[in-house]
Amino acid sequence: MVNVAILGFGTVGSGVAELLTQNGSLIERRVDGLVRLKYILDVRDFPDSPYRDCFVKEFSVIERDPEVDIVVETIGGATVALEYTSRALRAGKSVVSSNKELVATHGCQLLKLAREHGCSYLFEASVGGGIPILRPLTSCLAANELSQVTGILNGTTNYILTRMIRAGLTFEQALKEAQDKGYAEKDPTADVDGHDACRKICILAALAFGRQGYPGQVPTQGIRGVTLEDVAYADSAGYKIKLLGRALRQPEGKVCAFVAPHLVPGEDPLAGVEDVFNAIAVTGNAIGDVMFYGRGAGKMPTASAVVADVMDIARDLKRDRRNDWEEGDPGLVVSDDGLSSPWYVRASGSMEQARQAVGELHPLARSGAPGGEVAFLTPVMTRPALLDRLKGMQVRSLFRVLA
């Protein structure tokens, strides 16, 4: 029998408890032994919960109990979660986490701690919610030299964009729905301003390229600057606006990583990813392009990934899972300023002015556009070159086109 303790009984933690119960016999059969939920730690009280006998208030109860083999950390953040994760690993207990903030900021050190103490630190749920992506990246694609990872990595923002476009909701209404459905972070600015996607691209880049880049090194832009006007212009030319996290292998072991809204061509599979769904496209030198798709947030999809990690560990508590990476350095992540692409521009001015500035362009139109507003797609160039050319124009929106 393997004993599990859950830290944090919120959206994900309660889903983990439910799934362990609901699919208990299937899990027991597949693991070849009972996976028992022994403790739940939360700051709140749950007197009516069917798990009420499991609740404890002190982490030390879990830490000191030699029967506890696996700790599930679903508290979030990088303060108390870091302390409890470190203490659990030092006590020789494996940890499973959905906490991308912690993995992206302290993953390297926690993986090292797990190795030193003969246990595991797994976090499949930290990227893409229920989508299997981290294990496929390190196992199924292990024979490849990976060159690129591009993803719609945040369910809340994709949900907001979809609801604004499809149902005509305001930003605030769409965000409220995402919060009610349990998709958003405790502080939803992490979703809206791109920090959550940034943490996830850091984890993906670390696993794909072997070294840890930190969120503070990655240029990050969220969806606040995306207007319905931009959506209409994009749509007129067959593009969808999506918040993408991207990581590209660079020479000398460097990585170009960034998060920003992009215009995605309608024929690209990423363009059809809507609602809370996420998708991650990976390019490898043997496989070519491969894509992973599914629910990127929510209680049970995320619990699915957490419980699968628990089962993986439960099958063999001491196996070395080799899911680690090396420390990065301050020069590891390079900005996307050197990356050429076409661009979408919405600006005040005339099309003639725009032509003089950028040369041959693809003009865009939308109904109801006020006089003096222009929107267009540029030829392929870098952002510094484009900004230099647009100096005389008042730019309202500027997004990269995924080419």
Ligand code: NDP
């Ligand atoms: P919630 O806020 O719903 O759950 C966290 C729980 O932990 C709450 O019950 C919270 O109580 C409790 N808690 C806070 N501090 C402590 C503490 N010191 N000791 C014990 N319990 C504490 O968050 P989620 O379940 O949504 O997310 C958990 C983690 O999973 C986060 O890292 C998140 O980014 C990640 N994640 C979330 C997904 C989702 O769809 N929601 C999907 C994938 C990952 P209180 O509410 O009183 O603070």
Ligand code: HSE
């Ligand atoms: N807030 C996150 C999202 C949860 O919306 O994608 C899943 O990581």
